[in-house]
Amino acid sequence: MKKIVAIVVVLVGVTSCNSVKEYDKQYINDPDMKLSARSSERYETTFQVYREAALGANGGKTGGGCGCN
Amino acid sequence: MKNKIIILFVLVGCFAFSQEGDATKVTYKKRVLEGAEVDFLASYYKQDGVHSAVSGGIGSEKLTDFASNIVVAMPLNDDDVLTIDVGLSAYTSASSSNINPYNATGASGGRGGDDDDKVAVAGPFGTPWQASSGASASDVYTSVVANYSHSSDDRNFVWNADVAFSNEYDYTSVGFGGGIAKLFNDKNSEVSLKVNVYLDQWRPIYPTELHEYAKYGSNFLNSGFFNGVSVLDQNGAFSTSYLPSNFTSWTTSNRNSYSASFGFSQVATKKIQFSVFFDLLSQSGMLSTPYQRVYFADKANYYIGQSAYIPYYTDPSINSSRGVYQLADDIERLPGSRFKIPVGIRLNYYLNERIAIRTYYRYYWDNWGVTAHTTSLEIPIKLTDKFTFYPSYRYYTQGKAKYFAPYETHLSTEKYYTSDYDLSAFNANQYGFGLGYTDIFTNAKIWNFGLKNIDFRYSRYDRNDGLNANIVTFGIKFVEQ
Numbered sequence: 001m002k003k004i005v006a007i008v009v010v011l012v013g014v015t016s017c018n019s020v021k022e023y024d025k026q027y028i029n030d031p032d033m034k035l036s037a038r039s040s041e042r043y044e045t046t047f048q049v050y051r052e053a054a055l056g057a058n059g060g061k062t063g064g065g066c067g068c069n
Numbered sequence: 070m071k072n073k074i075i076i077l078f079v080l081v082g083c084f085a086f087s088q089e090g091d092a093t094k095v096t097y098k099k100r101v102l103e104g105a106e107v108d109f110l111a112s113y114y115k116q117d118g119v120h121s122a123v124s125g126g127i128g129s130e131k132l133t134d135f136a137s138n139i140v141v142a143m144p145l146n147d148d149d150v151l152t153i154d155v156g157l158s159a160y161t162s163a164s165s166s167n168i169n170p171y172n173a174t175g176a177s178g179g180r181g182g183d184d185d186d187k188v189a190v191a192g193p194f195g196t197p198w199q200a201s202s203g204a205s206a207s208d209v210y211t212s213v214v215a216n217y218s219h220s221s222d223d224r225n226f227v228w229n230a231d232v233a234f235s236n237e238y239d240y241t242s243v244g245f246g247g248g249i250a251k252l253f254n255d256k257n258s259e260v261s262l263k264v265n266v267y268l269d270q271w272r273p274i275y276p277t278e279l280h281e282y283a284k285y286g287s288n289f290l291n292s293g294f295f296n297g298v299s300v301l302d303q304n305g306a307f308s309t310s311y312l313p314s315n316f317t318s319w320t321t322s323n324r325n326s327y328s329a330s331f332g333f334s335q336v337a338t339k340k341i342q343f344s345v346f347f348d349l350l351s352q353s354g355m356l357s358t359p360y361q362r363v364y365f366a367d368k369a370n371y372y373i374g375q376s377a378y379i380p381y382y383t384d385p386s387i388n389s390s391r392g393v394y395q396l397a398d399d400i401e402r403l404p405g406s407r408f409k410i411p412v413g414i415r416l417n418y419y420l421n422e423r424i425a426i427r428t429y430y431r432y433y434w435d436n437w438g439v440t441a442h443t444t445s446l447e448i449p450i451k452l453t454d455k456f457t458f459y460p461s462y463r464y465y466t467q468g469k470a471k472y473f474a475p476y477e478t479h480l481s482t483e484k485y486y487t488s489d490y491d492l493s494a495f496n497a498n499q500y501g502f503g504l505g506y507t508d509i510f511t512n513a514k515i516w517n518f519g520l521k522n523i524d525f526r527y528s529r530y531d532r533n534d535g536l537n538a539n540i541v542t543f544g545i546k547f548v549e550q
Binding site: 019020021025032035038040050051 | 336536
């Protein structure tokens with residue numbers, strides 16, 4: 001757990017001062033660069049939640065709402 | 070440690086909220102959503118395997134599922150968006166059909182194919198290796214989720230709230246939640262917090278033999294379903310000794326799930342951005358599945374069906390094992406609480422104007438003894454300005470839950486037990502591809518909606534315990550003009 005805390009601290013500390021201006025974000029704003037799963041991935045995520053013990057930490061559903069693991 | 074984590078996120082939050090506001094004063098406010106958007110999504114899923122949890126860790130896992138969703142996002146004004154997601158999923162499952170495997174026309178009666186070795190029998194019989202035609206062979210899952218979100222005038226703060234409802238034959242769920250997100254550092258950084266609560270309710274259904282035992286007590290072999298039905302021992306001789314004394318019906322049927330999700334995302338360079346997710350999940354109540362059988366190593370075995378097939382009971386070959394079904398010793402028993410901590414990171418890299426690289430990694434831990442690693446890679450390749458091809462690969466590995474053991478290896482003296490291979494140690498490879506069509510000008514129109522996007526996706530999933538699956542997904546998106 002200490003490693004996780006350290007990683008988060010490092011990530012926040014190192015990167016949050018960086019700044020890319022809006023007019024320089026044409027690459028970042030590309031649809032393929034979205035920091036979320038594609039909407040068409042939702043059904044794959046659903047069957048993975050049923051067939052695997054792990055879930056969550058992907059910005060989406062975090063459990064409950066189904067008789068799954 | 071929990072306190073340290075909380076302090077850490079409070080500090081991150083303070084840091085985020087103490088950043089200077091955007092240098093640009095808000096003089097023009099762009100609508101969060103220009104017009105209504107409608108997504109139609111559908112998928113077809115098919116799986117097979119040899120470790121049915123309903124049959125105690127052996128048997129067919131054949132399952133097909135057709136699912137579809139309609140997602141409508143409506144701008145209520147410049148700042149607010151209401152999203153409604155309605156879903157329907159219909160499945161047929163060999164595994165769940167064998168909650169009641171004993172019927173005249175099901176697994177052992179109406180089968181096609183090679184019938185050369187069919188043996189005439191008077192009573193009911195079944196097999197874990199084929200679906201029966203029982204009522205539990207199919208079900209429909211329906212769901213509705215409504216989400217309301219509000220963005221601040223400078224678009225640097227967003228809050229949202231959602232409610233959810235879903236229903237199956239034996240399961241109903243009501244959920245609600247909300248979240249906040251704060252953008253800062255010229256919208257290069259974002260921190261978010263989301264909480265959700267699900268209050269779920271089982272309507273437990275039990276394997277036929279255990280249901281009858283619960284209903285009639287120790288004399289159940291002369292009552293109800295068992296009246297006139299012969300029970301066989303391991304040697305194929307008639308027996309009246311079958312008594313699943315470990316079994317008791319569940320007295321509670323609720324399952325509550327609570328989650329808190331923390332997110333941090335960052336634009337690192339003009340071509341790289343990443344996000345970190347950290348979830349805390351807690352579940353309590355009935356976390357077992359009430360129709361998943363368990364067979365104990367220290368209990369005698371009993372069957373219904375044809376004695377000739379008993380020696381081949383665990384053999385998946387259709388001709389050697391289809392005429393007999395083993396009576397359960399109990400259903401799975403799992404603790405009434407579970408605590409899960411998944412941590413994930415997503416990093417995307419814009420390699421050039423044709424290729425991007427999308428990566429994801431997750432570490433998972435829970436207090437049932439499961440640890441898991443998930444990693445995935447997707448490489449979108451722009452074929453033209455409208456078509457994108459994206460091959461993908463995902464690797465998953467998990468350790469077993471401490472309550473898992475295979476068929477006929479648990480002991481009746483244990484407190485918790487399951488033979489559900491979803492909680493076993495395994496690894497899985499998933500590979501696939503997608504093809505996307507995007508028209509940012511929405512030239513094709515239906516009424517006053519323009520076609521913005523079409524997505525097709527295929528994936529193959531292979532687990533090293535013999536389970537495999539294929540899934541095809543289709544999505545189409547329209548935007549109001």
